[in-house]
Amino acid sequence: MPLALLALAISAFGIGTCEFIISGGLLPELAADLRVGVPSAGLLVTAYAFGVVVDAPLLTLLGTRLPRKTMLLFLMALFITGNLLSALAPTYGVLMIGRILAAFAHGAYFGVGAVVAAGLVEPHRRARALALMFTGLSLANVLGVPGGTAIGQAFGWRAAFWAVVAIGAVGLAGVAALVPSQARSREGGLGRELTVFRQGGVWLALATTVLGFAPVFTVITFVAPMMTDVADFSPEAIPVVMGVFGVGLVLGNLLGGRLADRSVQHAIYGSVGALTMLSLGTALTAANKPALVVTITLFGVAAFATIPPLQTQVLDSAEKAPTLASAANIGAFNLANALGSLLAGLAVDTGYGYTSPAWIAVILGIAGLVMAGLTSFRRRSRVPAAPNRSTAKTTM
Template identity: 75%
Template sequence: MPVALLALAISAFGIGTTEFIINGLLPELAADFNVSVPAAGLLVSGYAAGVVIGAPLLTIAGTRLRRKTMLLALMVLFLAGNLLSALAPTYGVLMAGRIVAAFSHGAFFGVGAVVAADLVEPAKRARALSVMFSGLSLANVLGVPAGTAIGQAFGWRATFWAVVAVAAVGLAGVGALVPSHPRPQGQSLLRELSVFRQGGVWPALAMTVFGFAPVFTVITFIAPMMTDVGGFSPGAVPTVMGLLGIGLVAGNLLGGRLADRAVLPAVYVSVGALTVLSAIVAVAAGNQPAFIAAIVLFGVAAFATIPPLQTWVLDSASQAPSLASAANIGAFNLANALGSLLAGLTVEAGYGYAAPAWIGMALGLAGLAVTGLVTLRVRRQALRADADDQKSARSFTSSGLADPVTSDTGTARR
């Protein structure tokens, strides 16, 4: 794989750490700002909402830029957002910093996914995406546990200062390793927007929203679920988060290989496993060994969904992929916002910290239903295309332009 993918993975590591670190620091943030844990959980939803809004806006704003220039600008914005978060004197300023950082998130992954796919031959696109997104999953193995431990030991601000340092390394990596290709010929705002008039893009985005929503429904309140339901000590949270991260890394790589073989079947397998494991996490929440096993497998299923879902969107918008790719990153984070919001409402209603996992199961079923509708649509299009081909062949033959001696099957007429 090209070394430029390493630069994208480093940046993804910093972005992933920022996105997921809040889940391990909710008790500390709630205590420092004197808000409830569910209110602190809105920092997760706020970040996700920032991605949903920022992804298309910044991608549109950068349509005239070279892709490398766009990636560098986005990493500068990401660094600034985390700096604001580290210095935040109030909950509102912290939310603002999260949103600023989130604005760069979707556009970076959207443009970065196109760059990654272009660096390799078509048969290896999903694996190239999985390499880039491995930075996101490694953030859960290294960044989130380390950040949680730093936050518990030195205060949550120290965690954001560490992310600022990682963002600086990512910025330097993109500058040094990503090739600076000319802006693609024919790229324009109108062409990028035109893909949303194609029937396949919107269903693909819906697949992502509902197929990925169970992830944050389950993990938004994983820290209090462990301590209040499972009886884990606060010090065990970083260790379990690290094990979850190992599952995410494995799932991301597995999803890439499955998607390179067959994209839609990979979606069924990963989203189906995520749905079942959401229910298992809910049942196992009170049993520590069972919960650890379930949450690791949940991590495998969670990030196994990313390469096939992202590849399907790229396939659905192959003529103008940048905006559609960024929109799909927004769809992932709309899923995050939806999942964390429903999780918070469930906890606020008094159903306990394990109950959101059942909501995750329901969302996963919705994701499978949407995928089924997409599959039916693809099959109908294939049948219609076959029918049109046969009609064209019959018209060609009846016009007298076909070989008068042999038919289209190559056999002599009698």
């Protein structure tokens, strides 16, 4: 695989660490230092997600006239600026601005980066290239967030943001040195990028991402209280189990890339189907410690095994102008996160218990499989039939 993929993965590692660094354990300290309530500090996480969903596609759209490497460099510079502002923020308001700036870079970077990564390799290896780039994101959950949290707890929450700035600088340098220059596609441009959204297949692919990935945060949002209150784990065991879950994310991401290079649609059916079954398994094994650990680990594998095929499907659906559609799919992943956590919260708040989100995840997973089937059916119905060989010979 090209070294340019390493540069893309390093940047993805920094962006993923930035996304989860506050919720990873720094929230109480940050709230106390800035003299705001913990719920107000929690809005820094919400604002980041909102920025990814809404603003990142718009930023990608504005950058359609730029070469993709130039756009990546601009986005990493914006990401560094946002985290630098966060590290220096004297007030809560300034920190909020820094988080939103970093969020602007997030979705657009993964959208443009996915197109660049796919273009660095032969067509039959595109999904594996995407998986390698997104490995940076999965490693952020395993190494970046725990490491950043440890730095923040030892040296103050601002030190964690300085660490993210440093990672971003390495990623920027790597993109500048290793990613080849790419002239702007003559088939691209603002009009072409917008035109692909007239295609029903693009919308079906985006809907498949939302519903197919939604089970992940539906289950994970309340997995910690489920472990302590239902399975009777000690609080000290939670980081260990979640660390194993993070390893599952890395393995699943790489597995999903290999499977998607063989068949995108079969990889979607397999990964979303496994995610649905493991959501059911989580509900059924919640009171059994050993079984729950195995289920959560496998759930992590299935969760990130969905990413390469779902992203590849969108690139296939908008192949003539994929950049904006790719960025929109990153927003679809974040919309899935928001939908899953919202439904999980509603279920728990209404008194259905900590296993109820897993049952909701089963329903969402089934809906994702239905949407994947509709997407596949539409693609097959639009493929022109091959000419009859015998007829072709008699007319020559």
